[in-house]
Amino acid sequence: MGRPRNTELRRAQIADAFIAVVADVGVDAATVPAIAEAAGLSPGLVHYHFETKDEILPLAIERLSLLLEMRIEGRLRAAGDDPRARLHALVNAWLARDESADPRAVRAWAALGAAAARNADVRALTAAFTGRVVERWEREVLAALSPERRERARDIATTLVLGIEGALRVGTMSDALAPGDGARLGRALVDALLAP
Numbered sequence: 001m002g003r004p005r006n007t008e009l010r011r012a013q014i015a016d017a018f019i020a021v022v023a024d025v026g027v028d029a030a031t032v033p034a035i036a037e038a039a040g041l042s043p044g045l046v047h048y049h050f051e052t053k054d055e056i057l058p059l060a061i062e063r064l065s066l067l068l069e070m071r072i073e074g075r076l077r078a079a080g081d082d083p084r085a086r087l088h089a090l091v092n093a094w095l096a097r098d099e100s101a102d103p104r105a106v107r108a109w110a111a112l113g114a115a116a117a118r119n120a121d122v123r124a125l126t127a128a129f130t131g132r133v134v135e136r137w138e139r140e141v142l143a144a145l146s147p148e149r150r151e152r153a154r155d156i157a158t159t160l161v162l163g164i165e166g167a168l169r170v171g172t173m174s175d176a177l178a179p180g181d182g183a184r185l186g187r188a189l190v191d192a193l194l195a196p
Contacts, residue, residue: 011049014039015059022060023107027115027122054121061112061125067105068093074100083144084194087160090140091186094164095171097179110172113165134161144194156193163189 017039021030032053036043050056072093079089097103116123137157142150167182 007049010041010045011059012063014041014046014049015056015063017041018053018056018060019064019108020104022111023104026111027119054119057112057122058125060108061129064105064109064112065129067102071100083140084190086140087137087144087190087194088187090137091160091164091190092183095167095182095186097183106168107172110169113169130161130165134158137161141194146196149196159193160186160189
């Protein structure tokens with residue numbers, strides 16, 4: 001019974017090392033030896049758990065999404081029931097640079113997004129995740145809209161997700177955004193899109 005648990009922990013350790021390496025060098029340059037070194041393991045042990053680095057991708061994306069989900073849940077609990085406050089909390093969960101921010105995870109996510117353009121497997125995984133994200137945003141947007149505007153909920157949710165993903169990519173590629181700009185502008189976008 002201990003063996004499966006150890007296997008799960010080891011696979012999570014390797015996925016976390018993969019995320020760290022991808023954050024530093026990108027998906028294409030993340031080699032099994034580099035992942036093994038970051039995990040403090042031998043390349044052979046990495047290969048024991050994952051035949052190729054591409055097999056690590058689903059677990060890495062799952063772990064990144066779990067990190068984000070924990071951040072989101074904490075922010076939503078603090079926001080309470082106010083629909084606009086909840087949308088602002090979602091923006092802050094994605095973009096705020098505070099003590100709970102994980103710049104490494106953001107850089108890894110941006111690198112995975114860039115790799116999606118060249119890798120069908122990465123594209124499929126990130127597309128599935130993005131679809132779930134849009135659905136979550138749509139539920140929150142629906143609660144903030146008057147009944148006569150609810151048919152716009154999907155478009156508003158998609159616009160917000162696109163804006164957030166853009167801010168993540170721009171923020172990791174350059175100094176074009178000052179600290180706090182992404183979250184501040186994201187909240188302003190929420191307010192503008194909810195305006196009658």
